[in-house]
Amino acid sequence: MTDLQDLYQELILDHGRRPRNFKQLDGANTAEGYNPLCGDKVKVYIRTDNDVVTDVSFEGAGCAISTASASLMTEIVKGKSRAEAEQLFKAFHDLVTGHQSMLDSPDLGKLAVFSGVSEFPTRVKCATLSWHTLLAALSDNDQVVSTE
Amino acid sequence: MNASGGILASEKQTSALPFDVARVREDFPILKQSVYGKPLVYLDNGATSQKPQSVLDALANYYSNENSNIHRGVHYLSERATREYEEARAKIQRFINAEKLSEIIFTRGTTEAINLVASSYGRANIKAGDEILITAMEHHSNIVPWQLLCEEKGARLQVAPVNDDGELIMDEFARLLNERTKLVSVAHVSNALGTINPVEQIISLAHQRNVPVMIDGAQAVPHLAVDVSRLDCDFYAFSGHKIYGPTGIGVLYGKTHLLEAMPPYQGGGDMIASVTFEKTTYNTLPYKFEAGTPNISGAIAFGAAIDYVNQIGLSRIASHEHELLVYGTAALAQIAGLRQIGTAKEKAGILSFVMDGIHPHDIGTILDREGIAIRTGHHCAMPLMQRFNVPATARASLALYNTIEEIDALVSGLHKVGEVFNS
Numbered sequence: 001m002t003d004l005q006d007l008y009q010e011l012i013l014d015h016g017r018r019p020r021n022f023k024q025l026d027g028a029n030t031a032e033g034y035n036p037l038c039g040d041k042v043k044v045y046i047r048t049d050n051d052v053v054t055d056v057s058f059e060g061a062g063c064a065i066s067t068a069s070a071s072l073m074t075e076i077v078k079g080k081s082r083a084e085a086e087q088l089f090k091a092f093h094d095l096v097t098g099h100q101s102m103l104d105s106p107d108l109g110k111l112a113v114f115s116g117v118s119e120f121p122t123r124v125k126c127a128t129l130s131w132h133t134l135l136a137a138l139s140d141n142d143q144v145v146s147t148e
Numbered sequence: 149m150n151a152s153g154g155i156l157a158s159e160k161q162t163s164a165l166p167f168d169v170a171r172v173r174e175d176f177p178i179l180k181q182s183v184y185g186k187p188l189v190y191l192d193n194g195a196t197s198q199k200p201q202s203v204l205d206a207l208a209n210y211y212s213n214e215n216s217n218i219h220r221g222v223h224y225l226s227e228r229a230t231r232e233y234e235e236a237r238a239k240i241q242r243f244i245n246a247e248k249l250s251e252i253i254f255t256r257g258t259t260e261a262i263n264l265v266a267s268s269y270g271r272a273n274i275k276a277g278d279e280i281l282i283t284a285m286e287h288h289s290n291i292v293p294w295q296l297l298c299e300e301k302g303a304r305l306q307v308a309p310v311n312d313d314g315e316l317i318m319d320e321f322a323r324l325l326n327e328r329t330k331l332v333s334v335a336h337v338s339n340a341l342g343t344i345n346p347v348e349q350i351i352s353l354a355h356q357r358n359v360p361v362m363i364d365g366a367q368a369v370p371h372l373a374v375d376v377s378r379l380d381c382d383f384y385a386f387s388g389h390k391i392y393g394p395t396g397i398g399v400l401y402g403k404t405h406l407l408e409a410m411p412p413y414q415g416g417g418d419m420i421a422s423v424t425f426e427k428t429t430y431n432t433l434p435y436k437f438e439a440g441t442p443n444i445s446g447a448i449a450f451g452a453a454i455d456y457v458n459q460i461g462l463s464r465i466a467s468h469e470h471e472l473l474v475y476g477t478a479a480l481a482q483i484a485g486l487r488q489i490g491t492a493k494e495k496a497g498i499l500s501f502v503m504d505g506i507h508p509h510d511i512g513t514i515l516d517r518e519g520i521a522i523r524t525g526h527h528c529a530m531p532l533m534q535r536f537n538v539p540a541t542a543r544a545s546l547a548l549y550n551t552i553e554e555i556d557a558l559v560s561g562l563h564k565v566g567e568v569f570n571s
Contacts, residue, residue: 004517008510008568017505038509039526039539061539063507064569120513 006116007123008064011072016064021057021074028055033133033145035125040066042130046137053077053085053138058130065114065123070130072110082138089131096127167464173549175200175456186519189554194339194367194498194545195523196389199453203393206452210445217441219418233444236451237434243454244384245375246401250433253400253407254442258366259289261385261400262333264437265362266293268410269383270331276302278330281359283308283316283345284535285338288528290364294333303330310535314341314490322353329354332361336368340527340543341490342473342498344372351381360406366390370547371469371496373462376401388446392547393453397446400437407433414439465548469497472546476555483562489541499544500527503562506569508542514568515542518561520554 025045033042042060046053056078058070077085084106091105098118117127132145173179176198181188190198210232216225218233237252246252255261270293274280280294284307291305298305306329308321316334325332332354337344351361360382365374370391376384383406387398402410412419412430416439421429430436457465476499480486485504503511512524523543526533533540544558 004514004568007513013569037525038507039530039533040509041539063509065510067507123509123513126509 003116003119007120009113009116011110011113012064012068015068015071019058019067019071021071022059023057024059025055025057028057029137029140031133031137031145033060033129033136035062035066035129036146037125038063040126040129042066042070042133044070044130044133044137046134048082048138051082053080053082056134058133062129063126065117065126066129069114069127072113073130073134076109076111077134085138086135089128089135092131093128096124167460167468169468169549169551172460173551175202176549177201177204179549183519183521184517189518189520189557191544191546191550191554191558192521192523193370193547193550194390194527194543196395197370197392197547198549199392199394199449200456202456203449203452206449207394207445210448214448215445218444219435229444232448232451233442236447236454239451239454240399243374243458244369244399244401245377247377248404251401251404251407253402253434253437254447255385255398255400256396256443257387257389257398258364258385259398261383261398262289262362262364263293264400264413265333265383265385265402266297268413268437269360269406270294270297271300272409272411274298274301274303274330277328278303279306279324279326279328280304281306281308281321281324281329281332283321283334284310285314285316285341285343285345285529285532286333286335287339287364287366288530290333290335291531304328307531310343310532313492314338314343314536315492315494316343316345316350318346318349321350325353325357325359327357329357329359332359333364334361335364335366336374337365337371337496337498338490338529338532339367339498340529340532340541341492341500342367342495342545343490343492344368344494344496346494347379347381351379355380367497370457371462371466373466382406388450388453391453392456393450394446397443397450404433407437412439413437416440418442460548466496468548469546469550472550472552472555473497473499475552476544476546476558479555479559480562483559483566485566486562489536489538497546499546500541501543502538502541503565506565508540510569511542511562511565514565515558515561518557518564520558520561522558 028045028047030045040062045057047055056074087106096117136145178198214229216229218230241249241252306324309317354361362383363381365384365386369386384401389395419431419439421431489500508524525540
């Protein structure tokens with residue numbers, strides 16, 4: 001059960017069950033993400049002011065990993081600039097794919113809880129779907145983001 | 149050739165003996181392995197089945213001793229390969245009781261067989277304003293080829309609905325069948341629910357209106373005896389790999405008069421009688437539809453898979469699987485918060501379910517670490533998932549080598565899923 005306990009840590013289960021910022025944001029930029037493999041769908045809402053994220057939320061249906069990832073993402077990117085959000089995603093991506101992080105990588109904070117995903121290659125897309133969608137919303141990309 | 153051993157030579161000799169699943173499992177080398185330190189419990193047979201040693205031997209034997217191209221060589225190996233390939237066709241003809249050998253066309257699989265009919269029969273016969281009737285429980289491979297055809301021709305795809313148990317609503321089906329309907333295409337057994345459709349009734353209703361019927365038999369052929377002559381279906385498609393054969397080989401059965409009137413599907417070698425730059429005449433059936441060098445080893449090994457199934461007997465396979473299905477259905481019903489999707493009275497081989505507050509993908513990952521392989525997702529039937537208002541399901545699908553102990557392992561794995569999520 002060790003691998004599984006690493007994957008399904010309490011914080012992930014908590015955010016999977018009770019996602020934060022799980023709501024619509026009127027007048028925000030949006031983007032939709034879709035994982036055809038498992039049918040996970042996410043819609044990210046984002047408001048920015050001078051390139052800084054002032055508010056962010058999401059809606060959707062997905063597994064515990066994708067829901068928790070979206071929930072924790074909304075918590076960490078609020079107040080960050082677009083460049084900082086992109087750096088966070090890069091570091092997060094390295095974490096969940098088991099790649100060595102860059103020395104000057106940003107502090108992932110609570111996102112470190114996703115380190116167990118690297119033992120489950122089939123779940124990497126679950127963890128990264130909301131991030132791909134966030135970056136699309138930041139660049140005002142109307143296309144549905146697909147993990148395939 | 150028949151290197152598997154283990155199973156006696158003919159169904160007649162063995163049909164009186166009890167089904168011995170432990171002995172059957174000996175024929176499947178892959179089942180002996182452990183994953184994550186647990187014995188492999190393979191319950192993803194709806195996606196693809198495992199292969200018995202006799203099928204593996206047929207593949208190796210072909211490449212070791214017979215490899216050459218068919219239908220054109222004058223040499224020994226080519227004759228031998230051609231004979232084996234055509235014998236496989238004859239095995240399949242007998243297996244589904246087709247009237248003629250030339251009605252058995254080798255394809256890459258069920259998907260290609262359906263695309264063949266859509267491209268060839270469909271393009272020649274479907275016009276603007278016509279309707280093609282399918283059901284709400286079709287696999288994407290029995291939806292998308294018809295959508296493409298309808299788009300091209302300005303025809304309409306009509307979809308007969310299913311009830312809450314996942315059964316086709318026959319009154320609605322009959323109502324949707326009208327003078328505009330030019331083709332019916334339905335799954336014999338639903339890949340996502342396991343529902344066995346009343347194909348006899350469907351075919352008879354359609355034939356009353358002179359509408360031809362295509363049956364997608366991918367999920368039926370491993371579990372029930374199929375007799376295309378008795379069914380009187382016009383086309384029947386299935387895949388080798390779901391019935392213990394290799395991937396990349398399948399079959400389209402079609403009635404001779406339909407196949408003869410149809411234009412070729414693909415052009416190339418083997419499908420022609422003569423070629424000049426002015427005019428090409430096509431080969432006779434079935435070769436008209438088999439352009440290019442086919443999957444020779446696949447066809448021969450497919451034949452070996454049919455031999456294997458015949459040796460055990462489909463009726464005994466079906467009754468063993470039915471026992472597992474009944475046991476599994478009752479066992480899953482005991483799990484709190486679990487809801488089975490697909491509770492038709494007539495079912496084969498499939499236990500599809502969702503659990504309260506736990507996404508199927510998470511169920512699949514936790515079971516995987518218990519050594520249990522199931523499928524999670526939309527099962528290439530997204531409209532059906534919408535019908536049941538679920539994004540996905542978890543699906544355990546059965547084969548002849550599965551055991552009651554494996555169903556027990558699934559159940560205890562699902563309890564573990566509950567523990568992880570409700571801790």
